[in-house]
Amino acid sequence: xxxxxxxxxxxxxxxxxxxxxxxxxxxxxxxxxxxxxxxxxxxxxxxxxxxxxxxxxxxxxxxxxxxxxxxxxxxxxxxxxxxxxxxxxxxxxxxxxxxxxxxxxxxxxxxxxxxxxxxxxxxxxxxxxxxxxxxxxxxxxxxxxxxxxxxxxxxxxxxxxxxxxxxxxxxxxxxxxxxxxxxxxxxxxxxxxxxxxxxxxxxxxxxxxxxxxxxxxxxxxxxxxxxxxxxxxxxxxxxxxxxxxxxxxxxxxxxxxxxxxxxxxxxxxxxxxxxxxxxxxxxxxxxxxxxxxxxxxxxxxxxxxxxxxxxxxxxxxxxxxxxxxxxxxxxxxxxxxxx
Amino acid sequence: xxxxxxxxxxxxxxxxxxxxxxxxxxxxxxxxxxxxxxxxxxxxxxxxxxxxxxxxxxxxxxxxxxxxxxxxxxxxxxxxxxxxxxxxxxxxxxxxxxxxxxxxxxxxxxxxxxxxxxxxxxxxxxxxxxxxxxxxxxxxxxxxxxxxxxxxxxxxxxxxxxxxxxxxxxxxxxxxxxxxxxxxxxxxxxxxxxxxxxxxxxxxxxxxxxxxxxxxxxxxxxxxxxxxxxxxxxxxxxxxxxxxxxxxxxxxxxxxxxxxxxxxxxxxxxxxxxxxxxxxxxxxxxxxxxxxxxxxxxxxxxxxxxxxxxxxxxxxxxxxxxxxxxxxxxxxxxxxxxx
Numbered sequence: 001x002x003x004x005x006x007x008x009x010x011x012x013x014x015x016x017x018x019x020x021x022x023x024x025x026x027x028x029x030x031x032x033x034x035x036x037x038x039x040x041x042x043x044x045x046x047x048x049x050x051x052x053x054x055x056x057x058x059x060x061x062x063x064x065x066x067x068x069x070x071x072x073x074x075x076x077x078x079x080x081x082x083x084x085x086x087x088x089x090x091x092x093x094x095x096x097x098x099x100x101x102x103x104x105x106x107x108x109x110x111x112x113x114x115x116x117x118x119x120x121x122x123x124x125x126x127x128x129x130x131x132x133x134x135x136x137x138x139x140x141x142x143x144x145x146x147x148x149x150x151x152x153x154x155x156x157x158x159x160x161x162x163x164x165x166x167x168x169x170x171x172x173x174x175x176x177x178x179x180x181x182x183x184x185x186x187x188x189x190x191x192x193x194x195x196x197x198x199x200x201x202x203x204x205x206x207x208x209x210x211x212x213x214x215x216x217x218x219x220x221x222x223x224x225x226x227x228x229x230x231x232x233x234x235x236x237x238x239x240x241x242x243x244x245x246x247x248x249x250x251x252x253x254x255x256x257x258x259x260x261x262x263x264x265x266x267x268x269x270x271x272x273x274x275x276x277x278x279x280x281x282x283x284x285x286x287x288x289x290x291x292x293x294x295x296x297x298x299x300x301x302x303x304x305x306x307x308x309x310x311x312x313x314x315x316x317x318x319x320x321x322x323x324x325x326x327x328x329x330x331x332x333x334x335x336x337x338x339x
Numbered sequence: 340x341x342x343x344x345x346x347x348x349x350x351x352x353x354x355x356x357x358x359x360x361x362x363x364x365x366x367x368x369x370x371x372x373x374x375x376x377x378x379x380x381x382x383x384x385x386x387x388x389x390x391x392x393x394x395x396x397x398x399x400x401x402x403x404x405x406x407x408x409x410x411x412x413x414x415x416x417x418x419x420x421x422x423x424x425x426x427x428x429x430x431x432x433x434x435x436x437x438x439x440x441x442x443x444x445x446x447x448x449x450x451x452x453x454x455x456x457x458x459x460x461x462x463x464x465x466x467x468x469x470x471x472x473x474x475x476x477x478x479x480x481x482x483x484x485x486x487x488x489x490x491x492x493x494x495x496x497x498x499x500x501x502x503x504x505x506x507x508x509x510x511x512x513x514x515x516x517x518x519x520x521x522x523x524x525x526x527x528x529x530x531x532x533x534x535x536x537x538x539x540x541x542x543x544x545x546x547x548x549x550x551x552x553x554x555x556x557x558x559x560x561x562x563x564x565x566x567x568x569x570x571x572x573x574x575x576x577x578x579x580x581x582x583x584x585x586x587x588x589x590x591x592x593x594x595x596x597x598x599x600x601x602x603x604x605x606x607x608x609x610x611x612x613x614x615x616x617x618x619x620x621x622x623x624x625x626x627x628x629x630x631x632x633x634x635x636x637x638x639x640x641x642x643x644x645x646x647x648x649x650x651x652x653x654x655x656x657x658x659x660x661x662x663x664x665x666x667x668x669x670x671x672x673x674x675x676x677x678x
Contacts, residue, residue: 061606225601244605258597262564265613266583267400272611274604 006031007310009100011066015056018252018321023056024072024314032105039085039106041078043098046310046331047125048074048317049159053251072100072313075130077114077121079337088113093338095124100313102333116338119295126159126328127302128291130277134245135163136287138275139221140171142243147172149218150237152209154228155248156197157184157303159328163291164221165194166300173219176212178205178228180323187326192301205231216240222272224249230260240270252321303327345370346649348439350405354395357591357660362395363411363653370442378424378445380417382437385649385670386464387413387656388498392590411439411652414469416453416460418676427452432677434463439652441672455677458634465498465667466641467630469616473584474502475626477614478560479510481582486511488557489576491548493567494587495536496523496642498667502630503560504533505639512558515551517544517567519662526665531640544570555579561611563588569599579609591660642666 005028012025034040055073058065066073076098080088085108088094093114098104114121119128126132145151151168155161156177165188168175177188177197185197196212198205209217209231216237222229226249232242250257265272280287294300305327307316313331320329344367351364373379394412397404405412415437419427424447427433432453437443453460458467465471484490490507494500495516504527507514516527516536524536535551537544548556548570555576561568565588568581575581589596604611619626633639644666646655652670659668 229601244601247602247605250600250602256600256602258599259601260598261589261595262568262583262598262611262613263586263589263595265611266586266615267613269613269615269618271613272601272604274601274606274608274610276605276608279608 006103040082043333045077048329131159134277137280138243143219151219153221155223233264242272345442379421382672384416387668470498473616476619477582482558490558492560494562572603581611
């Protein structure tokens with residue numbers, strides 16, 4: 001082993017509003033020894049995702065909060081350093097959930113082996129992992145886009161939104177993104193092939209949405225809730241479908257802000273349905289098959305925003321909730337021997 | 340013809356907030372003569388329903404507004420006085436849409452003949468008509484209640500809510516109503532057989548809902564939106580279904596008030612879907628078959644709140660939006676020869 005110590009970032013206090021760097025603490029501890037049936041992993045990439053804000057809070061949610069003084073949770077791509085598990089060997093690359101630390105112990109049940117020849121190993125935290133699967137099932141199962149329909153996607157340059165919008169294009173829809181800067185909008189239109197993109201910060205959301213969606217909105221892939229959802233509801237078509245995938249706009253709010261007036265749902269017989277990717281684990285194979293093919297054919301593009309070094313994770317995560325990242329945000333925790 | 344004139348109530352001005360009696364005007368006009376293929380009806384019963392508030396406004400909705408100076412629209416049960424239509428004869432009882440007037444001309448396509456031996460003819464405005472059909476399809480198609488689940492119904496003593504709750508009981512659910520007075524709650528529990536009922540005006544909605552729904556809420560049949568929906572969302576179960584059938588709480592609002600925070604939908608992967616009964620016309624037969632049978636078997640009870648005389652319709656309608664009616668509100672416009 002080259003590193004004598006395990007670097008960890010612990011949750012020190014529950015953030016009030018936006019997380020601050022002082023809500024985290026960086027510590028060094030001995031590298032743990034794997035027990036019977038356990039595996040020791042060296043973290044190569046750590047995924048940073050908006051849902052982590054929920055884990056920092058002790059409000060009721062779909063998962064238990066991180067205990068104060070514990071390592072922050074998170075998806076990781078790692079290399080096996082030492083294995084007492086028959087199915088994993090030293091040198092294997094694995095997708096796991098070791099959290100914000102340089103070394104993690106795993107029991108193997110939740111690990112998935114990665115083949116570096118198939119795709120860059122970091123993709124398992126994005127386009128071929130949880131964010132991609134969220135995009136795939138929320139769009140196709142709840143959104144049910146049909147060719148010729150108009151699909152709007154918020155947080156359109158993000159890990160989930162960029163994949164959702166591209167899948168909607170593959171399905172033959174007109175796709176309009178909403179993103180947080182002109183350069184993100186450029187990327188979404190020119191690189192990812194969306195038909196239009198609205199900068200939510202500088203443009204008039206309602207009138208630009210109307211202009212970009214002359215036939216109304218059939219599907220709204222909602223990563224944000226808040227003002228974008230409100231503007232979209234004014235322009236939904238009969239029988240519109242709104243997968244509610246994230247509420248980024250309010251993750252830092254201390255009190256749950258009011259939502260949109262729901263009259264348009266009644267008038268247009270439309271549907272809003274909450275989505276959590278965990279419910280779709282049993283259908284992972286469908287997703288992996290389609291997405292791998294689309295990536296090979298060049299129909300699906302993917303951008304990463306790579307931050308170097310674990311100690312920068314808190315700062316990068318704070319920026320994520322402010323929309324400062326550009327592409328899927330990951331922390332490169334240690335060398336990636338495959339690149 | 341016994342009456343020399345047609346009494347009509349016209350929409351005089353678009354109400355601001357709560358409708359006032361001065362927004363309507365009572366006029367007397369000659370009885371119209373039916374043309375080729377037309378039918379002249381004498382109105383016996385006029386239905387008053389919350390959706391009419393929407394027709395008084397020129398905001399965008401699912402139907403065009405009533406023009407100022409025109410007869411207010413509304414469902415009617417009438418007797419044919421004179422017919423130039425091969426399928427209708429003098430003396431027939433018919434369900435139509437003649438509006439707030441004592442005589443109406445109809446072309447026949449939208450008329451349905453009523454058999455006074457099957458059920459009181461006024462029921463066609465309620466339990467066997469549009470409100471009953473709303474309850475039936477919104478509950479069964481969107482709500483999909485399963486035996487043993489908990490169903491909450493707002494406006495529980497009303498024309499739609501009372502039928503929705505009773506159907507949920509027939510399907511084996513625990514049913515909890517929310518109504519606007521103790522006497523309505525008594526009726527809902529003792530007469531209609533709901534398991535519990537909460538008086539939204541005097542009880543603590545959240546804590547009483549929690550007490551009445553110890554296993555959480557699986558289906559919320561929403562006639563009101565507003566604070567009841569907000570309280571319900573805090574206690575929905577995984578995969579809950581919320582048919583959004585009415586927004587009575589805000590029909591008088593000049594500006595659309597904010598809705599509930601939608602985080603619980605995401606956390607519980609729940610669904611809110613707007614419903615309009617007009618989409619289900621092609622499935623009317625299913626509804627009529629089931630409901631007629633339940634009425635015959637005494638499984639379904641029905642209460643009418645009958646106001647005498649057309650000129651009292653504005654006052655009665657204003658009260659309807661304030662929850663002053665008790666049971667399905669109808670105006671008895673002229674003698675019912677079947678009772």
